[in-house]
Amino acid sequence: MADKKRKSIKQRNIxxxxxxxxxxxxMIMTSIHTNHSAIAATExxxxxxxxxxxxxxxxxxxxxxxxxxxxxxxxxxESSQAQEETxxxxxxxxxxxxxxxxxxxxxxxxxxxxxxxxxxVGAALAQKNNxxxxxxxxxxxxxxxxxxxxxxxxxxxxACSINGLRLTDxxxxxxxxxxxxxxxxxxxxxxxxxxxxxxxxxxSALTSCGTYLSLVYRGIPVEYxxxxxxxxxxxxxxxxxxxxxxxxxxxxxxxPDDLLP
Amino acid sequence: MWLPLLGLIVGLLLGSIFTFNIPxxxxxxxxxxxxxxxxxxxxxWNAIFKRDFDGMTLITGFxxxxxxxxxxxxxxxxxxxxxxxxxxxAFGIRIFHNISSIRHELIAxxxxxxxxxxxxxxxxxx
Numbered sequence: 001m002a003d004k005k006r007k008s009i010k011q012r013n014i015x016x017x018x019x020x021x022x023x024x025x026x027m028i029m030t031s032i033h034t035n036h037s038a039i040a041a042t043e044x045x046x047x048x049x050x051x052x053x054x055x056x057x058x059x060x061x062x063x064x065x066x067x068x069x070x071x072x073x074x075x076x077x078e079s080s081q082a083q084e085e086t087x088x089x090x091x092x093x094x095x096x097x098x099x100x101x102x103x104x105x106x107x108x109x110x111x112x113x114x115x116x117x118x119x120x121v122g123a124a125l126a127q128k129n130n131x132x133x134x135x136x137x138x139x140x141x142x143x144x145x146x147x148x149x150x151x152x153x154x155x156x157x158x159a160c161s162i163n164g165l166r167l168t169d170x171x172x173x174x175x176x177x178x179x180x181x182x183x184x185x186x187x188x189x190x191x192x193x194x195x196x197x198x199x200x201x202x203x204s205a206l207t208s209c210g211t212y213l214s215l216v217y218r219g220i221p222v223e224y225x226x227x228x229x230x231x232x233x234x235x236x237x238x239x240x241x242x243x244x245x246x247x248x249x250x251x252x253x254x255x256p257d258d259l260l261p
Numbered sequence: 262m263w264l265p266l267l268g269l270i271v272g273l274l275l276g277s278i279f280t281f282n283i284p285x286x287x288x289x290x291x292x293x294x295x296x297x298x299x300x301x302x303x304x305x306w307n308a309i310f311k312r313d314f315d316g317m318t319l320i321t322g323f324x325x326x327x328x329x330x331x332x333x334x335x336x337x338x339x340x341x342x343x344x345x346x347x348x349x350x351a352f353g354i355r356i357f358h359n360i361s362s363i364r365h366e367l368i369a370x371x372x373x374x375x376x377x378x379x380x381x382x383x384x385x386x387x
Contacts, residue, residue, distance in 0.1 A: 020298070037285065
């Protein structure tokens with residue numbers, strides 16, 4: 001009886017031991033699987049992170065390339081801008097030079113001022129003493145007097161104006177009755193001719209020219225004054241062309257109005 | 262006596278066929294519980310060899326130890342101390358102790374059997 005009971009207890013113990021062994025086996029495998037899963041998950045996450053980093057590196061590379069391209073563009077633009085500024089500066093100086101040549105700018109410098117006036121006193125005396133031989137045109141300043149005088153001094157003249165009207169290559173000096181027209185503007189005596197140039201040469205040319213001597217002979221009041229700083233205003237009129245045409249296709253003529261000073 | 266070994270093999274097979282995955286954050290707790298279970302099992306075998314085995318002690322020891330080990334590890338995580346390391350060390354020492362004890366018991370048993378066989382042989386010869 002006791003043996004049977006002992007045997008039964010032994011069998012129960014073995015059963016317990018087997019059950020515990022079974023549970024432990026399952027636990028061991030579960031633990032191993034879980035660890036494998038954890039390792040796989042970690043590797044997967046690591047791979048994801050590596051992929052993400054590689055993607056970011058590629059993006060950074062692309063952005064760096066873009067930055068370099070933009071820098072090159074900026075450099076090219078700066079270079080182009082500098083070139084344009086150089087060209088603009090050149091064009092400005094060219095336009096300035098052409099303005100000076102076209103008498104479109106104010107000028108200053110040393111020169112002489114010649115003043116002419118009608119011989120009113122001589123005319124009055126002649127009219128009174130010899131009315132039969134009196135001729136009024138002998139006592140006034142004519143357009144040709146001004147014209148010849150200016151022409152005689154032209155080789156030493158750099159800028160010239162008569163009564164403030166700038167003379168240009170296209171200027172005309174004409175008479176209309178008793179008045180003189182310069183640049184289509186009417187002038188009345190006295191006539192003040194301002195000339196910038198070599199004073200010595202101008203005076204020499206003036207005093208030796210026939211027109212000057214003729215004026216002095218006719219008793220026309222003519223005098224000149226040297227000035228160290230003479231200001232001559234720019235030509236204010238227009239250059240009109242009606243018939244001429246430029247043969248060079250590269251030149252845009254006449255220039256647009258907004259380009260004219 | 263082969264039944265417990267068979268139970269272990271069946272458990273391992275079942276565990277590998279039906280993969281029970283628990284959340285990764287509990288992996289440490291399960292590992293500590295496995296150590297506790299292994300300690301209990303080896304303790305059971307040790308008791309068998311010493312003829313001091315009690316099934317109820319084994320069952321209660323197994324479940325209490327595994328749950329307590331996992332619980333301690335979880336508590337350690339909560340309070341910021343790696344308590345599972347303490348359980349690993351403690352159960353590791355116990356496991357080696359049990360294995361050593363089992364080995365000694367097996368050697369003693371073997372020697373005892375050899376002695377018996379030799380005494381039986383002497384009678385036969387005489």
